[in-house]
Amino acid sequence: MSATRVDTIVVGGGAMGSAAAWHLARRGVETVLLERFTPGHTNGASHGSSRIFRTSYADRTYVELAREAEQQWAELESESGSPLLTVTGGVDQGFTPYLIQIADTLADLGVDHQWMDPAEASERWPGITFTDRSLYYPNSGRLHADHAVAALQQAAITRGAEVRHESQVISIEVTADESVTVRTADHEYSARRVVVAAGAWAQKLLHDIAPLPPIRVTQEQPAHFAPRDPSADWPSFGILHDPDAPGAPEFGGIYGLSSGVEGVKVGFHGVGPVVDPDHRDFTAEPRQFAALQDYVRQWVPGVDADAPTPISCTYATTPDSNFVIDRVGPVAVAAGFSGHGFKFVPAIGRLLADLTIDKDAPTLFSFRSHSAEKVL
Template structure:
């Protein structure tokens, strides 16, 4: 059976769902094909919360996160769902990059301010601070699981079709504006295919798109139990101080946020074991986990470092940690979100829909950069 359609989206995580939503908002027909069942835990989009963080200094990312904030609000209004908890975000540790972020924020009119360690500790008693803290009040967390459901609801209300447990077996380019997408039971003929397959991107796009190097790692943040439920928890990023011996055991910067009902999430960023996404063990790497517990004991005294629930997810990262958003012929690709993409989700979906409509790729995100 051959089904004609405007756009096929391959991959039903956050970015694919956002792409389908944006395509459907333009009145185009779209089918989303996801290899696994809805809500699966095998990739990078599951879980209840993600940081909503505006502490970037690059213009491209600040533009994208500003747009994303507006689109999260649009999606929330469309579905009657709260998607952002603007509990604020604190950034601390290595000060030089944070001062740069503050300068860029000031130039753009983004609210942020430096607090002394004493001021920050008085407000967030469950945390410890060694130096000044860059506080961004209009940031916080995204309700990630609710966001995925809202994207699907709104897209389907506009005619999009979401098909789960539907692996794509082959993508064949037929011409500059024609592509065939084959599943076990159906062949779609589309003007464009948007591939947002996360850790499976390289496998699926082999021979179709020359991607930059993508590294898939199995990451292992954990939820830690708060010892005092009265403590206020912002979202946070903590940068190790270079040359400071006390931070030498750190694997990377640390990020975290409260996940209501589960505890406070904390994790290393992008340093898990390299894996094949089809051959994961989902087990926490014990040395990294013990280092994370040590970090919690030292820096998050409001948490019980010994009472934690490890999480297993994947990062698909480029060497620069910049995204890949590009088009080659009728194939549009969104990949390499490097563990910091979720906050941008609805705006990334807009970029992917633009690429499908023929808008050139932003230079920073080109696959050939």
């Protein structure tokens, strides 16, 4: 087996790993990115045409990270020449106590937002049913996931990184001198640092290395729905429900956004069937998919609920839905993005590059924080 010495290996060529490789290459670090699948594959969580971008969180850690990511998406667009972020505005309605928390955090941080009454929101977006006041965010929008991953990898390559597809990592071993040996089927790498951003495969690769919290891998099944008025404007949107309220929907609320020519993407959040990422059927669970269509008929009348095009992706969700971004010795880890990580991608790449020079990520994302959560 051939062997190579390199400063930093990145394991996983989805969005997070590709962003880490970009940031490392920008810093002049010798970097090799290893991805087990072909470019543009649909096996994980980083493919497709649309992901929501928003800064609307109740926790200021996420708001600040999203604002950093917003600047870095613009930098990547400039560097790659590829348009990635389309600003459409975004609106949430439903569980008012949580929306008030979001509004308070945004006000504290000076992020633009405004309350809208149902009549005003309905007039602006007649394709969505509004029953209570909603919270509007002018800077929200959508990201093109496929184009973003391709842009990150090309930008990393341009700055000197090497990207190797169809290179499945089969083992990671920390050696006595705190370096790392990474093996694929036909190659062995020795590195000063390794970044592991393996999505749904994180626990399979890291079970003997990192103290990950339990991560639930699910196959999510949103769909694209044809808009009844192709010229209508669509914000990104969320419809939230108090899970303890009488008559709350079985599968919770929904999220949605325009995917351009593909229609309007609508889906439940994090309630798909648990799967092994190596043994998926990519087929929507019939009862849950029928429930999504029923929900769309009631809450998103501007699309044809009877003309869906199913989508399949994975979520890797932690018990509290907070990310894991931390390190164990020379191994930096990114995992558990819980279906809401894509908007932060370039900023998370920066955090991962920082971990390789022994800087810390926010405490919220640490192994210790997740251990505390499990005990409480």
